[in-house]
Amino acid sequence: METPVRDGGGIRGPPGGPAAGGRSLPMVRRWLVLLSAVLLLPIPAWGATDGPLVVTWQLPEPAAWEREQLRLLVTVQSPERYASLRLPSWQADGFEVVPIPPRRHHPREGGSRLEAGWLLFPLAAGSRRLAAPPIEYRLGGRSERLLAPPLRQVEVRALPEWMTPEIPVGRPRISARLIAPPWPSTDELMRLEISMEGEAIHPAWLPSVDSLLPPVAGLRLLPAREWRSSEPSPQGIHGLRRLHIPLRMERSGILPLPTLRLPWFDPGSGRLQVATAEPPRPWVIGPVWRLSFGLCLLALALLARGPLSRARISLARWRARRRLIRMLEGASDYQEVLEQVRCHAAAEGWHGRATLGRWMEAMERRFGPDPLLRGAVEEILAARFGRGERETAPHLPPLIAALRRRFRSPFR
Known part of the structure; x- marks a missing residue:
């Protein structure tokens, strides 16, 4: 047994003695009380909002025809964002029951809007009482409330006797x-x-x-x-x-x-x-008509081959004639005129290296005598080889006018 030693007016005992334990016990108690207070504080549910639960029922019409659709629908306005509905199975006597799968919508103001119910099709006439089972309102995976539909009396009218099962009730x-x-x-x-x-x-x-x-x-x-x-x-x-x-x-x-x-x-x-x-x-x-139709198309193609070929050649020549007039309007000397005349002669099928005089003779053989065209060509030749003029452009307007009159139609 150790004896306490006085040191500087204080008493120092052995480690773990009564003095040390007396000072640590109140501190432990304070920490335990604080921890208990923190653990026992209420924690609000995430996503929850304040507000009542609003339940609205849409009941079927009190009178309906056989096979006419009736709706039994519940709409729930919940303050909880993740609430849901669970629809029980239901077999109503005298009705074809089609469940409406539960749906959840999230309005802007918060919470959720839930919808569920049944579609009912009466199968027999008479007075029918609808007693639907309650629908579960669930929150956090648990059933919080049962929503019992109100009772409803429906008078079902019989369809005419001539109505068959394949005549729908409603506009298709x-x-x-x-x-x-x-x-x-x-x-x-x-x-x-x-x-x-x-x-x-x-x-x-x-x-x-x-x-x-x-x-x-x-x-x-x-x-x-x-x-x-x-x-x-x-x-x-x-x-x-x-x-x-x-x-x-x-x-x-x-x-x-x-x-x-x-x-x-x-x-x-x-x-x-x-x-x-x-x-x-x-x-x-049929096959015979198909073969006959194909032979008729082939005969028409063969008959139209000649006219189509001639039309294609006429169109190419007419384009060459229009090009000749267009190029002569921009020509300035004799060599340009001679080059365009030779291009036109090749498009017309006049073989040989044409001169301006030979081109005029070929034009008269093809289209007949033309005094205006002959006079315009002779004036160009006289200015070039008789008077020695270098500029041919001043003598081209009469030639262009004669060609415009001659090439007026593409089918000549």
């Missing part, structure tokens, strides 16, 4: 196009593409090939391929049905495709309407 659109060569023949396969679509129309109630295309003599229809799609949204369903029908013409003639008629029931007036489309109807030719 129909179009058709033909995929075929520019000159189709009877031994080639063509394809008719029919597209039917409409808002608030389920694709299951759009007609099939047999309803649109009745049998036609001379037209062979092969098995068709079909595509259906439906795009549910808060605004309603967009139904689409496409038919790709291979077909072949069995004889020559105009393709006998009938007018496509799509009857539909107007729920507003309660009457039957008809949407129509005119498919393309090209001329289809």
Whole structure:
């Protein structure tokens, strides 16, 4: 056992003794209290804003026809940016139910706007009570609230007895196009593409090939391929049905495709309407007609070969004549005039190295005597070789005027 030693009026004990422990214990307690206070402070959720949860229900109409679209939609204005909705499965008695996938929008003012619900198509007439299951409002991966839809009583009116299942309720659109060569023949396969679509129309109630295309003599229809799609949204369903029908013409003639008629029931007036489309109807030719047509084209080409060749030569000569006049207007001496005259003689097919006198004689043989042209050429020759004048330009206007009158038409 060690004895404490007094040093400078103080008492110094052994390390870890009561004196040292008495001073460190309050400091540890203060740090523990401060750490506990920091850990217990409330931390706000990231992305959260202040505001109430606003729930709006859009209920179906109290009266509807069979197969007419009804909407049960909920819109939630949430202050939380990353809130979501979960839609439960629902099978309503007497209805075809199409769920609307939940959607989330982020307004500029913050938070989020959530949409979800169901599209309902009545299948049977009578008074129906709609009791939809609650929709989950979720936040952070947990269910925070159940949104229970209000009860709704719907009176479903029966469609007329003559209505078939392939007559849609609502206004559809129909179009058709033909995929075929520019000159189709009877031994080639063509394809008719029919597209039917409409808002608030389920694709299951759009007609099939047999309803649109009745049998036609001379037209062979092969098995068709079909595509259906439906795009549910808060605004309603967009139904689409496409038919790709291979077909072949069995004889020559105009393709006998009938007018496509799509009857539909107007729920507003309660009457039957008809949407129509005119498919393309090209001329289809057989092998014999194709061969005959090719022979006719060949005969026409052979018959037109001579006139076309003569027309091409006449056009080239007329261009050479116009060029002669244009170049003579800018000529200044005799050598330039002689050079342009020789170019024109070569274009006309006059062989030999032409002089101005020989060129004039060839012009008279080709076009007949022309006193004005002969006088203009003799004046140029007299000025050049008789009087010895070097400038030929002053004597060219009469020659140019005579050539303009002579070369007025390109067919001479």
